[in-house]
Amino acid sequence: MLAIGTLAKRTGTKVQTIRYYEQIGLLPEPGRTEGGQRRYGNADLDRLAFIRHARQLGFTLEAIRELLNLSDNPPRSCAEVDVIAHRQLKEVEARIARLEALRTELKRMLRECSRETISDCRVLEVLRDHGACLADHQTGA
Amino acid sequence: MLAIGTLAKRTGTKVQTIRYYEQIGLLPEPGRTEGGQRRYGNADLDRLAFIRHARQLGFTLEAIRELLNLSDNPPRSCAEVDVIAHRQLKEVEARIARLEALRTELKRMLRECSRETISDCRVLEVLRDHGACLADHQTGA
């Protein structure tokens, strides 16, 4: 049985984060020592490793919750799993597209700036007026 | 003089967001009517438009605060402005790099999945084991 600090080290998670996952019901309540300290088994280790890896791939905790539920029903079709992963892929692609537009515009601003005074700084000029901006960044976060 | 709702419409901002910017000191406290309602002038309109545009380009509110301070000193050099914009560019580029690694891995997971049962779903398999993962996604957010 592992103490929370050991589990934390093994999975690269902070102790508080583990307690937080328990609090929101993502990790089951573990057994406790007589003194009230949490003790974890290998199933907990696997589950936490899964959660952390999915987080690293950008899945939200809600998506991870769904993936864990599905994962507990081995004979079922994996179509739903793939839908979640596909949704995540689309999300990532949308963010990339948006960030690339920002990169282009930031580069252009910096390239065009004469690097003299504030009053003729191209960066500020573009920020003041989207008309001077070629980026198409109307849409959300 | 503009009421807060008009200012909101003109800048594509929610009313609550404008009050929030005031609360954190990003917008100055505006004049009020006898009844206590906020009334804005053109300087406020410009300032808010600047803030929203910078937000759309991904600058943090802290960076925007610095940019606004600098913007109030027209004779100074714009070097500091460019440093902030450059920092933002680096930030955006780092996020793109990370998201591209995620995209690659998500695509691969989905491509390799047989789309049969949960027990042999490649997506879940990769999530369970980073060893089965080609992505280099150890590093931060």
Place this chain on the structure above:
DNA sequence: GCTTGAACCTCTACCTACTGTAGCTTGTAG
């Protein structure tokens, strides 16, 4: 001049995904 209702006001709580701190208790090595 009066009424109506949209828009305004303040205050508080909530969102994601954690992270940090205070003040106290438990486990374990020497």
Place this chain on the structure above:
DNA sequence: CTACAAGCTACAGTAGGTAGAGGTTCAAGC
């Protein structure tokens, strides 16, 4: 048996807003 690291709970805070309750004000139509 004593230190003290590591555990415990509870609460506050982060960014950047968003939503709602419950009450007031402004302005247009009659």
